[in-house]
Amino acid sequence: MALLLLPLSGCSALFAFIHDKTIGPISPAGNVHSATAGEDFRVSDEGVRVASSEWWFRPYPRDMLARMGRPQSFWFAFKGIEAFFYGISPVVLREVDSGREVPAETLRQLEPRQTTSAQVLEKLGPPQLWLRRREGSVMAYRADKRRVLAFWIGTPPFVDIIPGANNLSFRYLYERRRPFKTILFFDRDERLLGLASNAARMEQDEERAEDVQQ
Amino acid sequence: MRLLAGLMLAAPVVGGCSLTTVRDGDPHYVLEAHKQPFKAGETTSLEVAQALGPPDLIETQGERLVFEYRFRDRRQSSLILSYYLNVFQRLSVHSIDSRLLIAFDEQDRLLYWGVSELPTGGQIVRHFN
Numbered sequence: 001m002a003l004l005l006l007p008l009s010g011c012s013a014l015f016a017f018i019h020d021k022t023i024g025p026i027s028p029a030g031n032v033h034s035a036t037a038g039e040d041f042r043v044s045d046e047g048v049r050v051a052s053s054e055w056w057f058r059p060y061p062r063d064m065l066a067r068m069g070r071p072q073s074f075w076f077a078f079k080g081i082e083a084f085f086y087g088i089s090p091v092v093l094r095e096v097d098s099g100r101e102v103p104a105e106t107l108r109q110l111e112p113r114q115t116t117s118a119q120v121l122e123k124l125g126p127p128q129l130w131l132r133r134r135e136g137s138v139m140a141y142r143a144d145k146r147r148v149l150a151f152w153i154g155t156p157p158f159v160d161i162i163p164g165a166n167n168l169s170f171r172y173l174y175e176r177r178r179p180f181k182t183i184l185f186f187d188r189d190e191r192l193l194g195l196a197s198n199a200a201r202m203e204q205d206e207e208r209a210e211d212v213q214q
Numbered sequence: 215m216r217l218l219a220g221l222m223l224a225a226p227v228v229g230g231c232s233l234t235t236v237r238d239g240d241p242h243y244v245l246e247a248h249k250q251p252f253k254a255g256e257t258t259s260l261e262v263a264q265a266l267g268p269p270d271l272i273e274t275q276g277e278r279l280v281f282e283y284r285f286r287d288r289r290q291s292s293l294i295l296s297y298y299l300n301v302f303q304r305l306s307v308h309s310i311d312s313r314l315l316i317a318f319d320e321q322d323r324l325l326y327w328g329v330s331e332l333p334t335g336g337q338i339v340r341h342f343n
Binding site: 129131133134135136138140154168169170171172173174175176177178179181182183185193194196197198201202 | 242
């Protein structure tokens, strides 16, 4: 009952603001403060000045149905549902890849003193960084792989299986972010001097595999 | 088996326990930085990259070239024993947050380098194990 009365209490703007700042990015409702409190006012040293006579403490957003129909709302709803299922899932596997890994086989085809920067661009594509210096230039490629394994087992909240021992649980989280980095050095004539990559070592056992070097 | 049996016996008073490992970056330079005989005015950026692997960040300061390596590893375990109230809590955190900066001059020769909070070899091995 108290929750039902909250929007009518005249504090809807405050609750909308708290909502936006806490769960706004993943909430199915999206950001609701401007719709709830309105945008027709200015805040200055002299206080709050309402630009129009429209009532701006509302129990619900003035364009609620239109907002619910926007494609953005469905995206917010999807993110909220995803976060919910992540929250209740006992086992979570996440794989997030960014960037394109440079294949070790392609790197082995590059020959110092022979391969030019133009040929490297042709084979590997544009780098994330290309620094030109007096003594030559440096190209850098990078891709990141993030893996998360989370495991949780326990009693649900407020469920007393064993009286007195509340919330029995075991939680395990392993998160690994692996950077796949490649750097290539060129001389003044744009000929390859040498390169280094950690891709093979990152792909295999981190302590044993050797870097690709030329 | 002993651990499992212990956990089963302790279950009535175990409120919860957690194990967390978050590792970010390539630890190769952490293990290798102390072994490399880098010499100011001699070692080139290519030699450093081949010894320690590619850097995480490359910057220029005028004609100077700066390599930055970074590795973070955090391991945390917690145990809470409770019976109506929390009677025992233990939190253990082992963390590595290290950076290595190496600067090269306009001739591509090593100017200086600095490393932050690198544990010694034995500590690293214990941490990784």
